[in-house]
Amino acid sequence: MSDETLSIDIEKKLSGFTLLVKRALPLAGATAVFGPSGAGKTMLMRLIAGFEPPDKGRIKMGGTVWCDADKKICLAPHVRPVGYMFQEGRLFSHLSVRGNLNYAEKRNTSHEKGYTQNDIINSFALSSLLERRIQTLSGGERQRVALARTLLSRPKLLLLDEPLAALDRKRKNEILPYLKDLPAKFGVPTIFISHDIEEVSQLADQVLVLLNGRVQEYDSALKVISNLDLEPLTGHHESSALLEGVVSGHDQRLLLTRVSIGDASLTLPINADLAAGSTIRLRIKAQDVAIATSEPHDISIRNVIPGKIRSLQASDQSPYVETLIDIGHAQLRAQITQAATEALNLEDGKSVFALIKSVRIDGGR
Numbered sequence: 001m002s003d004e005t006l007s008i009d010i011e012k013k014l015s016g017f018t019l020l021v022k023r024a025l026p027l028a029g030a031t032a033v034f035g036p037s038g039a040g041k042t043m044l045m046r047l048i049a050g051f052e053p054p055d056k057g058r059i060k061m062g063g064t065v066w067c068d069a070d071k072k073i074c075l076a077p078h079v080r081p082v083g084y085m086f087q088e089g090r091l092f093s094h095l096s097v098r099g100n101l102n103y104a105e106k107r108n109t110s111h112e113k114g115y116t117q118n119d120i121i122n123s124f125a126l127s128s129l130l131e132r133r134i135q136t137l138s139g140g141e142r143q144r145v146a147l148a149r150t151l152l153s154r155p156k157l158l159l160l161d162e163p164l165a166a167l168d169r170k171r172k173n174e175i176l177p178y179l180k181d182l183p184a185k186f187g188v189p190t191i192f193i194s195h196d197i198e199e200v201s202q203l204a205d206q207v208l209v210l211l212n213g214r215v216q217e218y219d220s221a222l223k224v225i226s227n228l229d230l231e232p233l234t235g236h237h238e239s240s241a242l243l244e245g246v247v248s249g250h251d252q253r254l255l256l257t258r259v260s261i262g263d264a265s266l267t268l269p270i271n272a273d274l275a276a277g278s279t280i281r282l283r284i285k286a287q288d289v290a291i292a293t294s295e296p297h298d299i300s301i302r303n304v305i306p307g308k309i310r311s312l313q314a315s316d317q318s319p320y321v322e323t324l325i326d327i328g329h330a331q332l333r334a335q336i337t338q339a340a341t342e343a344l345n346l347e348d349g350k351s352v353f354a355l356i357k358s359v360r361i362d363g364g365r
């Protein structure tokens with residue numbers, strides 16, 4: 001795994017839009033660049049890849065300067081050890097799958113070993129597709145070939161521009177496991193663009209949030225997603241908590257999977273693919289969490305977790321109070337009405353029970 005840092009300190013002006021990013025990104029695992037349409041995500045990736053020069057500032061990978069506007073240095077894209085995968089993959093349609101892979105292998109100027117073309121073919125399940133023409137592939141198969149081809153240029157950094165955007169939900173679910181494996185399996189840190197919070201919570205280790213050309217936030221995915229007010233970013237209210245839990249076992253009779261989050265325990269509809277002892281991510285939407293001040297017994301909801309109110313955030317424009325609840329070291333978000341907050345005398349530090357109506361598994365780690 002790379003321990004290098006990508007130092008970005010750039011300004012780029014386009015008609016009526018300025019991208020201003022100053023941030024050192026430790027290149028480890030997967031980093032999501034998240035933000036609404038027009039935030040500058042693609043422009044940032046194009047600057048990193050070298051398709052565009054900045055007006056001011058510099059980009060460095062470790063000790064190597066990739067561009068420096070003051071010194072008029074700008075390495076061409078093919079000189080940077082970067083693999084860029086476009087949304088639509090951009091494969092050579094006149095070549096077979098094998099032809100596309102061979103082309104990338106030939107263009108690879110790095111002598112680094114690590115994985116062979118065969119390793120890549122096996123990892124992306126491409127052996128039965130090698131002689132196929134690109135036009136005959138499904139969208140998901142194309143993306144697998146595009147990922148494989150990008151990796152064969154042996155990049156030190158993978159840049160993926162909305163790798164799932166062109167796919168329907170079924171195809172997305174086919175590709176997700178491949179994307180999840182990339183950094184660990186091939187030792188290549190990845191920066192990917194997304195404006196889909198589900199994708200981000202499934203794939204990202206770190207998240208850089210861009211809004212109007214500025215970095216609004218940068219932190220671990222668990223922190224960013226749990227702290228983020230998503231309304232300005234997605235146009236609708238979707239605040240949620242992202243938690244890490246450990247699968248403690250399955251109940252075959254009741255068809256449930258048990259997950260521990262610190263001292264708390266949750267049950268989910270059974271998912272036998274989750275091995276006991278594995279760490280998984282759970283996303284719990286604020287609108288799926290209710291609060292009780294005493295432990296309710298005559299209720300169908302099974303996931304009732306004791307906790308303490310950390311904060312209550314009311315707004316004049318909304319009937320809802322954004323509520324943070326500490327459960328051990330983790331936090332839940334709940335969307336409670338102003339009326340309920342008053343009726344239950346909710347205040348910071350109060351002991352409560354969080355009633356969780358629905359939990360989404362956002363993948364194993």
Ligand SMILES: Nc1ncnc2c1ncn2[C@@H]1O[C@H](COP(=O)(O)OP(=O)(O)OP(=O)(O)O)[C@@H](O)[C@H]1O
Pocket residue numbers: 014015017035036037038039040041042043044195
């Ligand atoms: N070549 C260009 N000339 C002028 N303006 C541009 C150019 N390229 C991008 N822009 C503008 O820069 C802003 C950021 O664009 P960018 O494509 O980086 O956004 P984005 O966050 O990737 O959006 P999306 O999610 O819709 O792809 C937009 O307002 C866009 O219109």
